[in-house]
Amino acid sequence: MRYDKGMRYWLMKSEPEVFGIEHLKQRRIEPWDGVRNYQARNFLRAMRVGDRAFFYHSNCPAPGITGMMEIVKSAYPDATQFDPTSPYFDPRSDPQNPRWQRVDVRFVRDLKRLVSLREIKNYPELRDLPLVQRGSRLSVMPLTERQWRFILSVE
DNA sequence: GCCAACGTTGGC
DNA sequence: GCCAACGTTGGC
Numbered sequence: 001m002r003y004d005k006g007m008r009y010w011l012m013k014s015e016p017e018v019f020g021i022e023h024l025k026q027r028r029i030e031p032w033d034g035v036r037n038y039q040a041r042n043f044l045r046a047m048r049v050g051d052r053a054f055f056y057h058s059n060c061p062a063p064g065i066t067g068m069m070e071i072v073k074s075a076y077p078d079a080t081q082f083d084p085t086s087p088y089f090d091p092r093s094d095p096q097n098p099r100w101q102r103v104d105v106r107f108v109r110d111l112k113r114l115v116s117l118r119e120i121k122n123y124p125e126l127r128d129l130p131l132v133q134r135g136s137r138l139s140v141m142p143l144t145e146r147q148w149r150f151i152l153s154v155e
Numbered sequence: 156g157c158c159a160a161c162g163t164t165g166g167c
Numbered sequence: 168g169c170c171a172a173c174g175t176t177g178g179c
Binding site for chain 1: 171172173174
Binding site: 060063137 | 163164166
């Protein structure tokens, strides 16, 4: 892939039964919504068009990094927070000052193979990833370019 | 501001 | 299904 100056790298988790890489592949571009954690939201706000992200499958039989995405629209209000029929509805969010944002992501490609959580935990090069830190449940997190390149070197 | 209770996440 | 770890809520 091409590395542009200032490009940032991210990892985003989703449960494949709810929204997996196959869904994104079919739809090509989708909003990444439903983030309801302030730290994760702040990372969404920091994303810029052109940034790259790994798609991570969580809470499933084979957790790990499965694909690559590109951020194609920076943060804007997540409409699901105002939809009473949505599982992501947040009655406390003020429409004049929306609490939650989403970004739009584009499917780039599958990784050549799943890079499993189990092996991610075993690479010293990745020990600083929030993903593998004790008790971390962060669903959106930044990666360094070194970590990003390392993962692509082992796929 | 403290903190107990509760709900959620997510690996296993 | 279990449960550890964490974040949020709300009484005080």
